[in-house]
Amino acid sequence: MQQPHLLVVDDHHEIRELLQRFFIQHNYRVSVAKDGKEMKHCLSHAKIDLIVLDLMLPGEDGLTLCRDLRATSNIPIVMLTAMGDEMDKIIGLEMGADDYLAKPFNPRELLARIKAVLRRVNSLSTPISEIDKYHFAQWCLDIHKRELTDNKGVMVVLSSAEFDLLRVFIDHPQRVLSRDQLLDLSKGRDGGVYDRAIDTLISRLRKKLERDAKHPELIKTIWGGGYQFTCEVKHDT
16 A cells, blocks of 8 residues: 655754655655645645644644635645744644644654544545445535535535544434544544643634534534534435
């Protein structure tokens, strides 16, 4: 099986070289880019399995690139930044990043997070004999393609973390699930995801699923309990 292809986007030449050598030593294929323009060029010429994206870039910054990428793609993104403030982590997750690591970092920790994100992406690969599509409200979730479409056939792009969380809700309709349960069921703890990130992911899903994200009907907050997916779920096999 071909090894995953990583794209490292960082304006520091030394970091790009360090990570490229390190990941190659661990049997990954690696491309590098110093800014958004080179990143887009790489994405148009190769199949990339995960992007390591620096927050502080010349020209378009990492948050802008992450947001724009999420409008068209669900490629996993691990974001890097020199800033360690929790608010920056939340903003990065809101833009669609799958995980987040502050500089300076140990390359081994970054590799562990990359493996965890790729594991989450691959863990829900469903055998042909199992459920293919789920239907709820006006939505259809295709498990094989990892695609969410509305009743008019318009596709909404989900990050891997959003997909995993939505899959948990679909598998447990009408149940009240705590943040800890959501973290465990979505395998969020594999990537060091903290419970505040669940709230951020819920907010992102509501913006994509709900008619009015400020007054959610599909994903209800249960005070003192957690969250409840209120939809009736049907499926195709």
